Amino acid sequence: MLLRLAYLGVTNALAMLRLLGMSDRAKDTEILALRHQITVLQRRIHG
Template sequence: MQLQAETRGTQGRSILLLRPPYLALTNVFASIRLLPMSDADDNVEILALRHQLAILQRQFDRRHRCFERRQDRCRLKQ
């Protein structure tokens, strides 16, 4: 049992050691990808990001309203 815990601990540390270089490398590739973009490409990407944001906001609003309804029902029961 103790051996398994030690193995998990070293495995977790190795993942933590790989995360910063991975993030740095992905940021470098993202920056390189953005350099040669034209204005039209920029506009398309901005529109896509706005669309994704609108979808996430709608999902959040639905969940928030659902939570408020549950709270109202609980208040009425008391």
């Protein structure tokens, strides 16, 4: 359990560092891609 928590903390910290270096346009593009993935997954679940 402790190892999993440490892993999640490190991966979240690295994700935040990656976001700091991204431009606003790159962030917007990634948000759109993630929203599309969520929509596709919701269709699979409900369809």
